[in-house]
Amino acid sequence: MKQNNRFRGVTLTEIMIGLAIFGAIGASFLAFMGFSTKDLQFSSDHFSAVVYSQKIMEDIKEEVAVNPNAFEALGIGETSSSYQNLIDAQSVFFSHLQDAKEPWGKIDPMVDGQISSEMKALYKSAKDFQFKVTAKPLADSGNTAERNLMNCNLEFKWETKTGKGKVTTNCLYFTPITPKLTDLSLLVDEAAIDARIPADFLNQPGRSLLELAAEKGVSFESLRALGRMAIITEDFVTSDFIDKRKKEVANLKAALDSTPSDKIDIIYDYRIKIAQSWYSLAKACYQIVAYLQPLFSVIQADITANHIGPNKIGLIRFQQSAYFFRVMYDYFVGSIIQARYHYYSLLEDKIAAYKGGRIQLQIMEKVFDLYRIAAVIPTRPQGMSEFKSFLSRMDEFADGRNPFLSRMIKQELVYLDTPQLWMKKFPNLERISKQVTEDIPGILNFISNTAEQAIINRSQ
16 A cells, blocks of 8 residues: 655654754844843943933033032043042032932932932942043133133943943033123213313313313323213213113112012012112113223323323312212112112012022022122122121022032132132122222222312412
8 A cells, every 4th residue: 555645754853953943043043132132231321321421511501500610619620530430429410319318308418319229220220330521721821712611521431241331522611711801992982072072171162182282281191081081970970871770760669569469470570670770770880980990090190290180170170070980989889789689689489489490590690799799899898798698698598409509609608718719710800809999999099189189289
């Protein structure tokens, strides 16, 4: 009988060959899966490093927005000796992460603000990462814009089972290292002022300033300086600018007093407008006073050399100009204090809660600047103690809540122990300080002594 091949069995050889083929395919598949898992893990590590890098760069941005000396406060310089770890509060960037324990509302970086072993998954992910940050200005010297740009470089590295990895990030930040450059001559139309001097200051219309200087036997530069001083001070003090600001403030205060206490949005609007009005008056007075200071230097040099004097150009007009100069200086000081008070009022809890943290920080920056200016005004001797008291209050507020602000305050308190260092760290304040503590008092004394001597000479 003929055998039916459809029912023939599988031989052992065929089974072995099949198993070998299946085994080869299986081994290849498992190897592929192993490599894919490793690649996936490496990609995950790389993504984590990018996220951590972004977190650090955002923190630096916040620090710079609050503190003009942010990189020094963070301990970041041109070189970095070693890498930092992310875990266990070993870095300022990973030490104020959460408010996890009592007392609530205040983060203790050594207790509840760090990546600790209690955060099992995050701790396991972060413990193998290290980083270092360096920064240097684009220009090493000079008052160029490049000196105010800090080139910040961040390097992240890790070494895990997936191998070694590295991520580098670079960013530019603006930090005010140099004083703000301003051309005060743009405040006034000098050509127009000079054209008015013969008629408005010397009562000699139709004559040239050069001709009048030769006729009086005085220096052209000094006569021009005296004329500019007289016309500019009188124009400013008698202008509508000051009256408008005063009326504006009075109307806003009246409206504020009649506003219900629960209308926080309206209260905020009135208060900030009052503060801005006082600040604009202080700024205008300071700019005019600063513009006039070099003119006084010219006049003082010629009077000292006996080339010109009040009796030659009119004692009464000289005294009038000196009086107006003093009025402008007093307006500057008073307006600074008023602006500081009204900006500070915007830090009240209910108003701060209404506008939010971002606006609150902007208001704080303005208040800090105004307190600094008031601290260097010689006619307000209590200014420095007021500033230190303000810093203490703000430090208590920021501690455990805003690490950026807290670091800036503690840093500035150290600066204040060495006044020269404090001035160096705030170049714009240094310029203002020189004018209000050295130049302007010298001018006021010069005006007083010159006018007094002129009266004595005249009486003799």
